[in-house]
Amino acid sequence: MDLSRRLRAWALARPRVLIVDAPGTVERRWAVEAELDRRGWPLAMSPADTDVLLVLGTPGPQLALAIDVLWSQVAQPRHRVDLRATTDLHHRLEETLHALGAATPKEHVDGALPARAGAGHSPEGTDDSTHEGMEHSRHEGMDHSGHEGMDRAGMAGMDHSGHEGMDHSRQEGMDHTAMGGGGHAGHHMHHGGEVAGLPMAETAPDRDGLALDVLRVSIGPVLPGWPTGLLLRADLQGDVLTGAGLSWVDATDDGSSPPADVHPQRAALDQLASLLLVAGWPTAARDARCARDGLASTGQSELATARRRAARVARRVRRSRALAWTVRGAGHLPSERGSAGDGDVLDRVRRWCDVALGADGHVPASPASLDEVAAVLEGTELGTARLIVASVALDRSAANTEPEEARA
Amino acid sequence: MPEAETAAAAWGVLPAALLVTGVALGLGWLVAAVDRVVLSGGGGAAVLEPVRSSVRLLTEQRRTTLAPDRLLWRSGIAAVPVLAVLSMAVVPIGGRTLWSSSADLVWFNAMEALLWAAVWLVGWGPNAIHALTGGYRFLAQGLAYELPLMFSLITVGVGAGSLRTADILSAQAGLWFVVSMPVAFVVFLASAAAFAFWGPFGAPTGADIAGGVTSELSGVDRLLVEAGRVIFLGATAAMAVALFLGGGSGPWLPGPVWQLLKTVAVVVALVWAGRRLPVLRPDRVVEVAWTVLIPVTLVQALVVAVLLLSGFYAV
Structure with a gap:
């Protein structure tokens, strides 16, 4: 018994961490x-x-x-950590290890999951989404952008809680959302119908004029190497x-995201890090x-080492054939906005490298607007689109999509 | 000819199969450990990390998704490691293969070709967009690497005058095939990375699609797919040693030791080189594969055929 517990603790001693950073927590x-x-x-x-979900700051x-x-x-x-400050970071991570390794699976189950997700979803979630689901089948050919996402997931979760095990039903339900799934909300419902509460994919002419399956998806707001809170809605x-x-979730409360006053060199390296990921x-x-x-x-020698490191990685990326x-x-952005953000992904990567090198005369690119970026995403593959988004600096305060419109 | 005796005939089917499975797991661990060391930037402690991850995944809950194609999903997941171990059946261990036919190379290639279906099903099964995208990418990548890989295998077959692994080993008694077939050697190793969807060919599991075909896998499912990938990579490194680097031949040391050393060297070189590159996007790789790699591998095969006719190879 003791041995198996120690084995568990050992196995979980390097947990994989998913970081969700609320706006304004860059330095944290x-x-x-x-x-x-x-x-x-x-x-x-x-x-x-x-294994560990780490939430920074106070999300909207x-x-x-x-x-x-x-x-x-x-x-x-699994273990969830809500981190408001990083002062006791070391302590909180040690606690996390303890919670992960020591607890039996049963104790985990009655952790945050049923209470949080259930409470968060059941009242509005069910009503709302049933309603939406019906709307889907009634109004054929209507554009339902904005119906997928959390509501849909909530709905799916509810639908299934009857015939599947508690825990599974939740996991299933969510699959079509936040991280990844992308809700399948096809908009022209001429045939196909629904599977498990989700509409089937439809066919539409693709960029070569051939009939191909089309899915309505939403990507974000949490993904690796993706600006947290950004939501991409598109036909796939x-x-x-x-x-x-493109839109920001919680776009209205921009009071919580003051214009970031961060070290430009560090910001450039951070942008490079997520782009390289x-x-x-x-x-x-x-x-x-x-x-x-x-x-x-703060130490002089550490700072010098870090500068050398920054120069090395910037040169390596810049020179990589x-x-x-x-x-x-x-991702060719139009050049009318001046020299800051134009050019393709490669040009922007090289500009980030210049800023990371700390050379004089290189100012960080001014933030691009969501509409400009969304325009160049048209007709790109998912992978290219991810590279384009990772290559531009996006400004939360320049949010230009009202959430009302997105939900309508 | 004693070398031609298979491991199954020499030691019995079951012990030989267990041995091959054990070697496969060992090779998988080797690849995963080296990869982890390179990724974490050094530190010998990283060699234990694959074991740690495996134990963790064994205790982790399996998850499912909304309306998955459960049967196809699970069979795809199970097929990845099974195919990887089966491909080991024709890789010589201590000079013997588990079984042998007149078409060992075809067997190896067939296991890898069946992987197309397996990985596609792993991507298709969970009914989620990122996994599906990963599946598409694997097929696109398969289109790129499959023909160059086949031509490089054929080149070896031409040089040895046989598709049997044991014959290929004995044909290299005088000179290793890598000397006259450098292009085939490089293409073979690059293809290994491609069908294990690893390193520069890791687009099917890219971070840009949240892990792609593996994005919905947890627990033992993830363990099986990850193990299959590293075993395939390890098996291909071991196969490369047999096909191009003379297998266990070398001075002073016994054959199996030489074979092990060479395999470790190939794995280290492959992982080190692979991790120096970003992911190469499948759509661009396809272009290069068809316009550059296929002609180059064909020329390589032609050169080897001419050398064979001129009596360069002692067969």
């Missing part, structure tokens, strides 16, 4: 990532890949709902996006994070 996220890198705790790719209502959905998709054993044919629209270059992403974290130190070959030509 950097501190947390630095500590995780130091401990060798990997960053999770999806809820299925998560919509993001909180998305977090509950994510949490319900995380397999046992194969992996090609059309009719893409999206580009599938984990070793370079790790080096960029490492340099970013080192630049926060493989990266240039694979991202070149993607």
Whole structure:
């Protein structure tokens, strides 16, 4: 018994962590990532890949709902940490290990899951979404953008709680949302009908004029290497996006996100780190994070080391022919906004590298607007779209999509 | 010819099969450990991490999704490691393969080709968009690497005058095939990374699609797919040693030790080189594969055929 508990504790000693950073917690996220890198705790790719869900700051209502959905998709054993400040970070992470390793699976089940997700979803969730579901089948051919997402997931979860085990029903339900799933809300319901409360994919002409399945998906608001809170809604044919629209969740309460006053070099390295993660270059992403974290130190020698690190990773990325070959030509932003954000993904990556090098005369790119970015996402593959989003600086205060419109 | 005796005939089917499975797991661990060391930037303690991850995944809850295609999903998941271990059946261990036919190379290639179906099903099964996208990407990538891989295998077959692994080993008694077939060697290793969807060919499990085909897997399901990937990579490294680097031949040390050393060297080189690159997007890889790699591997096969006719190979 003791042996099996110790084995469990050992196995869970390097948990995979999914970080959700509420607006205005950039510096806190950097501190947390630095500590995780130091401990060798990997960053999770999806809820299925998560042991610890770490929520930074105070999320707005919509993001909180998305977090509950994510949490319900995380397999046992798991632990959720709400971190308001990073002062007791070390202590909280040690606690997390203890909670993960010591508790039996049963104790985990009556943790936050049923209470939170249930309470969060059952009253409005069921009503709302049943209603929406019916709307879907009645009004054929209507554009239902905005109906998927959390409501839909809530609905699906409820529908299934009858015939499946408690825990599974939740996990199933959520699959179509926050992280990944993308709700299948097809809009022209001529045939097909519904499966498990979700409409089937429809067919529509693709970019080559061939009839191809089309799915209405929403991507975000929490993904690795993705600005937390950003929601991409689009039609997906194969992996090609059309009719893409970008919005921030909780876009109205912009009081909580003051214009970030952060170290430009560290911000550039952070942007590079998430772009390199999206580009599938984990070793370079790790080096960029490492340099970013080192630049926060106060000691002269550590600072010098961090600068050398930053220069090394920036030069390595700048000179990489493989990266240039694979991202070149993607996401050409129009140049009318001046020189800050124009060019393709590669140009922007190189500009970030220049800022990361700390060379004089390189100012960080001014934030791009969501509509501009959404326009270049049209007709790109999902992977390209992710690279484009990761290559631009997006400004939360420049939110230009009213949540009302998105929900209508 | 004693070398031609199979492991199953020499030691009995069951012990030989157990041995091959054990070696497969060992190779998988080797690949995962080296990968972890490279990813974490050094630190010998990382070699235990694959074991730790495996234990953790064994105790983790399995999850499911909304309206999955359960049967196909689970069979795809189970097929990945099974195919990986089956491909080991024709990889020589201590000079013997588990079983042998006149078409060992075809068997190896067939296991890897069946992986197309398995990975596609893992992506299709959970009814989730990121997993499905990962499945599409794997098929696109398969389109890129499959023909160059086949041509590089054929090149080896031409050089040895046989598709039997044991014959290929004995044909390299004088000179390792890597000397006259460098292109085939490189293409074979790159294809290994591609069908294990790892490193620069990791687009099917990319971070940009939240882990792609593995994005909905937890617990033992994730363990099976991850184990299958690293075993495939390890098996291909071991196969590369047999096909191109003379297997267990070498001075002073006994054959199996040489074979092990060479395999470790190939794994380390492959992982180190692979992790220096970002993911290469499948749509661009396809273009290069068809316009550059296929012609180059064909020329390689032609050169080897001419060398064979001129009596370069002692067969």
